[in-house]
Structures are given as C-alpha cells and as structure tokens.
Amino acid sequence: MRFSKVTSDHFQFIPSKDTKNSKYMEKYYDKLKIKAEKENFSSVEEMKAERLKAIQKNSFFVPKKISSTESETNSSQKKNYTEATMNPPPNVKTLDKILNMEKIKDHDSETIEKIWLEYHSTKNCLSAVIPAETYRTLFKRGQQYPMFVVPLPQEHGLEFYILQFQFHQCFFTSLLEYKTHGIESKHHMVLTHFPELMDFKGIVLMHGEIIQPKLISLKSAQYLAYAMQKFYVSGTNDELNLVEKFHKYPDKFEYKDLIKNL
DSSP, X not given: OOOOOOOGGGXXXXXXXXXXXXXXXXXXXXXXXXXXXXXXXXXXXXXXXXXXXXXXXXXXXXXXXXXXXXXXXXXXXXHHOOXXXXXXXXXXXXXXXXXXXXXXXXXXXXXXHHHHHHHHTTSSEXXXXXXXXXXXXXXXHHHHSOEEEEEEEETTEEEEEEEEEETTXXXXXXXXXXXXXXXXXXXXXXXEEEGGGHHHHXXXXXXXXXXXXXXXXXXXXXXXXXXXXXXXXXXXXXXXXXHHHHHHXXXXXXXXXXXXXX
16 A cells, blocks of 8 residues: 655655754653653653553543444434445455454444454454444544644654555554655554444444554554544544644644644
C-alpha cells in the first residue's frame, strides 16, 4: 500500500532541524521532562505510559461491555449505512477469513468481544471492539479528512506520524520516512476495522498490525491509535477542529496547537 500524493501545503508547518520551530520543539520537550520530574516519573516514557493507562479507562480501544440496547440499530440507519457492504481491496482479509461466521453469529456481542480480545492478547498487536455508533463517526470523519499528523513523545524528543484512512483501514508512518521516501514510504502500523458485525451485533472489530516492530513499540502503537481516536472521535471541539483546519486551511494550521493537545 502506498501513500496518496500529498501537497506540500500540508507539511509546511513541520520543523526541520535548522529552523526556529525545532528550537520550540526542544523547549517544549524540556517542559515535558520537567513535568515528568515534578510528577515523580523517572522519564517521559514512564509518564506517557501512565497517561496511556488513564486514556484506556475511557477509550473504545479496550474491552467494553455492550448492552443489548446498545447493540440494536435503527432500521433507517441500516438502510442509509452502506460501508459494511463495500468490497475491500484484494489484499485485505475479510472477517470470514479470520472467524467462523456461522459459529460466531450465534453468540452475543459480549462473547464475541471476549473471543476477539483474548485471541490477540498474547500477540504483539493491537485489538479492539468498537461500538457501532462510534465507528460510524470515525469512518465518516476518516472519509471527510483522510489524512492528519499526530505527535508521538519519545525519550529524546517528539516524532511526528502521518495517519491516512483508506477504506476501513488507517495507516501510520513516520514523517521522517515520508520526507525521505515520499509516496514509496513504508508504513509502520496499520489498523484494520471489520464492520461485518455492525448491523446485527452493534460492534466493529479492530486489529492493529505493527509492520515495523524495530521502529515502533507496542506502547507507541497504542498511543498513536488513541491519538487518532482523540482527534477524530472523542476529543474536544478544539481537537476535532484541528483536523478540519489541517485540510481546509493548511496555511493557518499551527503545529504548536497540535503539541498542546498531547
């Protein structure tokens, strides 16, 4: 899978090492280190891990019990919702290639959730069970705004990642990789969503594959997935508006506003 061509306007705000902006990033990262010390963390990485735990409590990227009322979908919504019937690219597995759909259809959403999460729990990957309405919002915004940039705190600075929605997948690669190789860039991670159970079970299953395990850790992959959720679904109006500004008003987009929302 390759990146779509991106205009330079989208990336004019990204600092290089010899700009004033890079000094701002260094200054900001120093503030992160000070904040970590004040909160009795041994490093920025430890602080990031604790932030991750806090996010997980309210995130759809963790086990969530779904009531029978949540799993029911309005008939008019079913008629208007066509994403689940779209044919995936030939290289993408459909859910029936992973699960026995004949057996799974007899289980409720709670049981399917348990099966899905337990199956992936010992693997170096991400997994999630997402409520249908949440995924509808994510899919819609992903089609409206198919590309964005998110910052990832690292021990020695900030690293920017590009995310790109294509069909029911979201690809992540580092900005450095993109600036070096352009549309030939190799992805570091991909999230694949399976909407086949959405209309009659009220859930969407997600699998996150870490393609470059030497370049991105599981915790960093989780952080990027939660960042995507935050800017596309569950964040504040300011955070959601940053995605719109990135696409509609790239000349007004400020990377420092993005960093503030770490």
